[in-house]
Amino acid sequence: MWTVLIVEDEVFVRESVKEIIRWEELGFTVIGESGNGTEALAIITREKPNLVLTDIVMPGLDGIELLKKTREAGLETKFIMLTCMGEFEYVRQAMEYGASNYILKLSMSVNSLRDTLRKVSAELDAAGAELRIPSTEGFVEKDYVSDVPAIGEVGSTNSEGSLPHAISGFQSVLEPVRDLVVTHPEVNKIIGYINAHYDSDITVKSMSRFVMMGENYVSALFKKKTGYTLIHYLHGVRMKKAAHYLRSTDFPVYEIGQKVGFANDNYFIKIFKRWTGCTPSQYRHLP
Structure with missing residues (x-):
């Protein structure tokens, strides 16, 4: 997927541009939007989108200065300029700085x-841009963490199948989740x-809207x-709280499940067992 930033001070126009196009079908994903050039420049510098629609x-x-400063920063980000009638001197300047195209807002379809967008996509393909993010087409967030070992794998089990080191093992599994720190x-x-809100309904969709x-x-x-994955981390936080x-x-187990964000206690037990190798009741009664 090629990444796109939409920059437009008129909210109605910005929302219209975002909604009228099925971006993914054209190989693009909208990573953000901004209502002014100053904020947009900070986003461009940080995220380095493949395309800016401004x-x-x-x-x-303004859009011309935004394009100019992007070029001064050494970025080859593609630009599509949105313009009104009578702004063709601005358009000429934009094309001089390497804008890919312009669209008249009043007649935009x-x-x-x-x-x-197809034209720009072809330009990006031809240039072999290195900023393309991995496609997540067909990607499904799993409802469990398959690459996290169960407690039985972290700790040790005796011949009766008990888990004497379950608590320390569980904490070891959660260590990377608990100490997760990033700069983005x-x-x-x-x-x-x-x-802060692990007990609420959190999905990739809700978090994408949040940011x-x-x-x-x-x-x-x-x-x-x-x-x-985002769901991986969410479950890790919830399991840590549940263990506490x-x-x-x-x-009761069903109430703990609700307190950490699971509306269905059977689903909570299922996820807890996948993380720990034992049920919540078994974990509670471990020595």
Whole structure:
């Protein structure tokens, strides 16, 4: 997928551009949006999108200056300029700085935008850009963490199948999750939200909306920056909380499941066993 940033100070236009196109079908994913050039430049510098779709006339840093500063930063990001009638001097300047195309906002249609995006996609393919993120087409977030060993693998079991080192083993499994620290601001926002709201309904979709990025991009970005899928990390936080409740309270198992974000107690037990190798009740009564 090629990454796209939409920059437009008029919210209606920005939302229209985002909604009228099926971006993924054209090989693009929208990673963010901005209402001004100054904020957009910070995003471009940080995320290095393949394409910026930007208005020309904006308060503060306009589209021409945004394009110019992007080039001065050594970035070959493609630009499509959105313009109104009578702004063709700006358009001329944009083309001089290497803008790929321009679109008249007043006559913008789905077909014209789609055709322009196809053109840019062909340019990116021809250039062999190195910033393409892994495609997540067909990717499904698993409801468990398959690459995390169960306690029985971390600790040791005796001939009767008990887990004498389950508690220490469990903490060992959770260590990378507990100490997860990254420098990416949006990923950190997601991590902070999960740690504060692990008991609520959290999905990749809700987190993508939270940081205003595409779902596919958020999935790939979170995995790249942390080594975990987003659901992997969420379950790790929930299992850590559940283990605390099981060892320090008398709450029934179904209530603990609800407290850590599972509406269905059978599903909670299933996930807990996949993480630990034992049921919540077994874990609670370990010596």
